[in-house]
Amino acid sequence: MSHTLSAISRFVDRRQALVYPAPAVIVLFLIVVLPIAFNLYLAFTKWTVGLAQPRFIGLDNFLELITDERVWNGVKVMVYFSGLSLCLELALGLFIALYFNREFRGSEAVQAIYIFPFAATPVAVALIWRVMLNPEIGVLNYLLRSIGLPGSLWVSSEHTAVLSLVMVDVWKWTPMITLIVLAGLKSLPPDPYEAARIDGANALQIFWYITLPLIRPVLIAALMLRSLDNLKEFDMIYTITQGGPGIASETLYLYSYQVGFGFFKAGYGSALMVAVFMIVLVFNVVMNRMRLSALER
Amino acid sequence: MRKRAAVKALKSTLFYAGAVALCVGPLFVFVWMIMTGLKTGVQNIAYPPEFIFTPTLENFQAVFQQHHFFRYLMNSLIIATLATGLSLALGLPAAYSIAKYRQGRIGMIILLARMTPFVSYLLPWYIIFRHLKLIDTYTALTLTHLIITLPMVAWLMVAFFESVPAELEDAAMIDGCSRLKSFLIIVLPLVRNGIATSAIMAFIFSWNQFLFSLILSGPQTKTVPVAVYNFISYGKIDWAGIGAAATLIVLPVSVFAFFVRKTIVQGLTMGALKD
Structure with missing residues (x-):
């Protein structure tokens, strides 16, 4: 028995580089790679779950995708929602990180409150937002009216639905960008700042000519990371608008879910999911190029 | 002056x-x-909204008595604990190996897991689990939550393992310690902060997971995000119930986040800040 044990121990020691990652790799292969391959296969089939068997139809799903108006609506909403929310989160995140970057009394407490939305369960807080955004009795319209402004229809109007969702997304995720950028700011080298101070640069010049170029790779990294989830935002949109009113806030991702699980069209739904994946991939490849070139400079 | x-x-x-x-x-x-x-x-539903009122605990009572919320809390707790534990058991040795032997390719699988839309996993998983009669089981939910928590733990821990000086291990091995033993009794205690952070992060993200549970859970394994969502799907919206349930769901993870807010960044950036 102890002989076997020591033999195993010796084997583990000799083949450490192989044995240690093996369980994780096997599990990841089973739960990640296999389903993705299955999904890819389904994208080339016609299959309504529960009816018949998947039938191979080549590129037909992708041809249907190009002519599907709801796909283009989904892309449009996705660009609108993600473009706006990512820009706002990045800009606000940067400025709030600059704010937190200097120590002040009570900064710990402020930070603790400020990052609350980040960990809060998305569905739960989205429901609370839904309560607050109610046009008739919601507290947001009450507050607006009490300072003399007209209320808004928020998510009940197709004109403001996406904007309202952007607002909730910015509320929820700007703290995350702030934390990342703050960590980046704390790791910047002190020398350029000392040199600039000796040369008599003012705060704005220091920000523009020193901080911004130095922090650029971190900003792009934060953007990439946030985009991974933002382009695939589901919980919040599904909870607050379900893509409505009509399809005014239906992103491509939400539509792919509807096709797969609302209409049970597994083949076409999978093709849409592949399209979402491609968008995320291309965006991140481009961003990574930008990050690397920013690092070289 | x-x-x-x-x-x-x-x-x-x-x-x-x-x-x-x-x-x-x-x-x-x-x-x-x-x-x-x-x-x-x-x-x-009063307008104007009441800011000052006599608080009542009856919603919290109703949430537990009429909506079996305690069971859902237990489900979430069990699944998040299992997913966190398994992620650590699998992710710690993997991360150690990636850090020590520079195994970039394993990192690629992890990145793939992170980039793929969750819905892409959902359809295959739904079909496979239905076939295996695993819908509405802890097994199915824990496995799918691993898709999120395992890459998170692995990436976070790579950064921590890289900060452990190799000399410490070498010294242990000169003293006759096996590599396995030195990993367990020298390296792991040195990265305990990282382990705590990644465990809490994994727990939070498993606890908050909605999409997988929405499709793969059932009456037996329903988790709290799905349970609170169901407050709106029966036609009438029970706002008081939503408030009470949301409070119960959000409080534990907020407390956790408070403790890891300093080290959380490494987990979020997955090493992106470093190179």
């Missing part, structure tokens, strides 16, 4: 005004959530 003091006072006033402004948004939603839970159904 006086003018300078005035400018300084103005600056610090502005500074603290900024602090207040930053806290208003998070705090308002948080307080409104708790207030919604403490109001009666009638008070919740």
Whole structure:
């Protein structure tokens, strides 16, 4: 028995580089790679779950995708929602990180409150937002009216639905960008700042000519990371608008879910999911190029 | 001199005004959530909204008694604990190996897991689990939650393992320690902060997971995000119930996040800040 044990121990020691990652790799292969391959296969089939068997139809799903108006609506909403929310989160995140970057009394407490939305369960807080955004009795319209402004229809109007969702997304995720950028700011080298101070640069010049170029790779990294989830935002949109009113806030991702699980069209739904994946991939490849070139400079 | 003091006072006033402004948004939603839970159904649909009222705990009682919320909390707790434990068991040795032997390719699988839309996993998983009769089981939910938590733990821990000096291990091995033993009794205790952070992060993200549970859970394994979502799917919206349930769901993870807010960044950036 102890002989076997020591033999195993010796084997583990000799083949450490192989044995240690093996369980994780096997599990990841089973739960990640296999389903993705299955999904890819389904994208080339016609299959309504529960009816018949998947039938191979080549590129037909992708041809249907190009002519599907709801796909283009989904892309449009996705660009609108993600473009706006990512820009706002990045800009606000940067400025709030600059704010937190200097120590002040009570900064710990402020930070603790400020990052609350980040960990809060998305569905739960989205429901609370839904309560607050109610046009008739919601507290947001009450507050607006009490300072003399007209209320808004928020998510009940197709004109403001996406904007309202952007607002909730910015509320929820700007703290995350702030934390990342703050960590980046704390790791910047002190020398350029000392040199600039000796040369008599003012705060704005220091920000523009020193901080911004130095922090650029971190900003792009934060953007990439946030985009991974933002382009695939589901919980919040599904909870607050379900893509409505009509399809005014239906992103491509939400539509792919509807096709797969609302209409049970597994083949076409999978093709849409592949399209979402491609968008995320291309965006991140481009961003990574930008990050690397920013690092070289 | 006086003018300078005035400018300084103005600056610090502005500074603290900024602090207040930053806290208003998070705090308002948080307080409104708790207030919604403490109001009666009638008070919740009153206009103008009531800011001062006599709080009642009846919503919390109803959530537990009529909606079996305790079972859902237990489900979430069990699944999040299993997913966290398994992620650590699998992720720690993998991360150690990636850090020590520079196994970039394993990192690629992890990145793939992170980039793929969750819905892409959902359809295959739904079909496979239905076939295996595993819908509405802890097994199915824990496995799918691993898709999120395992890459998270692995990436976070790579950064921590890289910070452990190799000399320490070498010294242990000269003293006759096996590599396995030195990993367990020398390296792991050195990265305990990282382990705590990644465990808490994994727990939070498993606890918050909605999409997988929405499709793959059932009456036996329903988790709290799905349970609270169901408060709106029966036609009438039970706002008081939502307030109480949301408070119960959000409080534990907020407390956790408070403890890891310093180290959380490494987990979030997955090493992206380093190279």
